[in-house]
Amino acid sequence: MRKAVWLVLILALVASVVMVLIPVWLIHPFRRQTPSGIDISFILRRWSPFVTVIIAAGMMAAGFWLWRGTRRWWAKSVLVAFVLFALAPAWAARQNHFEWMFNPLPNAGYVSATQANFIADNDMVLGVEINGEAVAYPVRQMAYHHVVHDSVGGKAIVATY
Amino acid sequence: MWDRTIDGKALNFHLAGINNQNFLMRDEETGSWWQQVTGEAIQGPLKGRKLAAVFCDEVSFAIWRSEQPRSRFLRPDPRVEKNYVTADWESKIARLPVVTRRTGAEDFDSRALMIGLVINGNAKAYPMADLQRQRLILDTVGETPIFLVVGDDQKSVRAFSRIAAGRKREFFVKTDATPFGLIDSETGTTWDFSGRATTGPLAGQQLQRIPTLKDYWFDWRTYHPQTSVFTPGSELHE
Numbered sequence: 182m183r184k185a186v187w188l189v190l191i192l193a194l195v196a197s198v199v200m201v202l203i204p205v206w207l208i209h210p211f212r213r214q215t216p217s218g219i220d221i222s223f224i225l226r227r228w229s230p231f232v233t234v235i236i237a238a239g240m241m242a243a244g245f246w247l248w249r250g251t252r253r254w255w256a257k258s259v260l261v262a263f264v265l266f267a268l269a270p271a272w273a274a275r276q277n278h279f280e281w282m283f284n285p286l287p288n289a290g291y292v293s294a295t296q297a298n299f300i301a302d303n304d305m306v307l308g309v310e311i312n313g314e315a316v317a318y319p320v321r322q323m324a325y326h327h328v329v330h331d332s333v334g335g336k337a338i339v340a341t342y
Numbered sequence: 343m344w345d346r347t348i349d350g351k352a353l354n355f356h357l358a359g360i361n362n363q364n365f366l367m368r369d370e371e372t373g374s375w376w377q378q379v380t381g382e383a384i385q386g387p388l389k390g391r392k393l394a395a396v397f398c399d400e401v402s403f404a405i406w407r408s409e410q411p412r413s414r415f416l417r418p419d420p421r422v423e424k425n426y427v428t429a430d431w432e433s434k435i436a437r438l439p440v441v442t443r444r445t446g447a448e449d450f451d452s453r454a455l456m457i458g459l460v461i462n463g464n465a466k467a468y469p470m471a472d473l474q475r476q477r478l479i480l481d482t483v484g485e486t487p488i489f490l491v492v493g494d495d496q497k498s499v500r501a502f503s504r505i506a507a508g509r510k511r512e513f514f515v516k517t518d519a520t521p522f523g524l525i526d527s528e529t530g531t532t533w534d535f536s537g538r539a540t541t542g543p544l545a546g547q548q549l550q551r552i553p554t555l556k557d558y559w560f561d562w563r564t565y566h567p568q569t570s571v572f573t574p575g576s577e578l579h580e
Contacts, residue, residue, distance in 0.1 A: 204359070208358075208359030208360050208361065208366070209360065210360045210363070211363070211438070211439055212360075213362065214360065214361045214362050219359075219361055219366075219375075219384065219385065220385070222359060223375055223385040223386065226358070226359075227373060227386075277356060277357065277358070279356075279357035279358065279359065279365075280356060280357055283357060284419065284421065284422045284425075285356065285357075286419055289416055289417070289419075290416075290417040290419075291414035291415060291416060291417055292414065292415055292417050293412075293413075293414060293415070294407045294411060294413060294415065296415075297403070297407075297415040299417070299418050300403045300415065301403065301429065302402065302403055302404040302495075303402050303403070303404065303495055303497065304402065304403050304429065305400055305401065305402055305403075305497060305498075306400075306401065306402070306403050306406050306415070307343060307398050307399070307400055308398065308399040308400075308401060308406045308410065308413070309343055309396055309397070309398050309399070310397075310399075310410060310413075311396070315406075315410035315412060315413035315414070316413060316414050316415075316416070317403070317406050317410070317413050317414075317415050317416070318415075318416045319403070319415065319416060320400070321426050321427050321428075321429070321431065322416055322418055322419075322426055323416075324426070324427045324431060325422065325425055325426045325427060326419070327357055327365060327378075328355050328356070328357060328367060329416060330346070330354060330355070336345060336347075336396070337345070337346050337347050337352040338343060338344060338345055338346060338396050339343075339344050339346040339353075339355055339393075340343055340398075341343065341344065341355075341367070341378045
């Protein structure tokens with residue numbers, strides 16, 4: 182029985198880690214994506230925050246049960262390590278590693294043309310004009326942030342590049 | 343550039359992944375995934391919905407500033423400014439690998455820059471190299487007579503309808519003129535890079551802009567599989 186619980190503990194940890202890593206692998210840059218790969222990534226990204234927590238809770242319960250019958254110090258250490266490892270995928274499932282690479286810009290700031298000394302005359306901008314209000318998003322900034330939310334001429338827009 | 347309101351609610355987007363070198367974004371409100379280049383939701387509760395495109399100009403700072411003196415400009419984020427691409431980023435990107443499959447005999451490099459447009463469902467791509475060589479391309483896409491023109495900076499491209507004052511026109515680049523000017527052969531009116539008639543019989547008229555997208559050939563072809571491509575020297579059949 183104890184061996185079976187140990188096995189379940191190991192399998193649960195592997196399942197939890199794999200669930201988080203598969204979408205990271207499937208939708209990473211410079212890899213050819215297929216529609217089914219996108220389907221799988223979406224389902225895993227959507228459900229992994231819940232499933233990894235349930236697995237972590239189950240592992241804690243199993244670890245607690247095993248702890249009571251464990252006397253050797255090293256076996257106890259391994260047990261604690263396992264349960265702590267279970268928290269890693271639960272944490273990772275809540276992270277957006279794309280936003281680690283490309284920081285979002287939640288509070289974008291703007292300046293007038295005379296203060297825009299960070300753009301060279303020949304640098305490209307994405308320009309938009311709605312109801313008389315004009316905004317330009319320099320391409321060099323957009324190629325990093327990729328997504329900028331704005332409201333122009335009363336219309337909520339998202340500049341993407 | 344997209345209108346981010348769907349069913350009366352503004353959505354907020356985050357990067358969510360890569361789909362064949364075009365990024366996916368997730369909206370906070372429903373968790374749906376959207377393809378950046380098409381503005382279409384491909385996963386989640388809003389799957390199949392499309393964001394409305396907002397007309398967007400990709401031009402040099404000098405041109406935008408002179409045409410829109412009251413424009414505001416996105417300021418760099420000092421926390422990540424050092425990570426922004428450098429001025430020569432286009433040549434660096436051009437060396438990055440491409441993963442989409444090439445289909446049949448193609449004359450273009452996957453990372454060849456194209457100016458793409460879609461008129462009434464007809465997609466057409468114009469190689470940037472041809473545009474820079476010719477400066478002005480007159481064409482007809484579907485039934486619509488159009489032209490594409492490169493600005494004084496040799497980088498900014500705009501497309502316009504060739505219908506002015508109710509009639510189809512032919513245009514020529516005004517030689518040795520700075521700033522840039524176009525002349526239509528019938529009336530001799532001079533037109534500027536914003537498509538406005540500045541001097542001549544049609545002065546004050548405004549040509550209709552046509553949305554374009556500057557894109558790599560592999561990306562344009564992936565999302566517009568039926569696209570045709572402009573061939574230099576192809577005769578304009580009127």
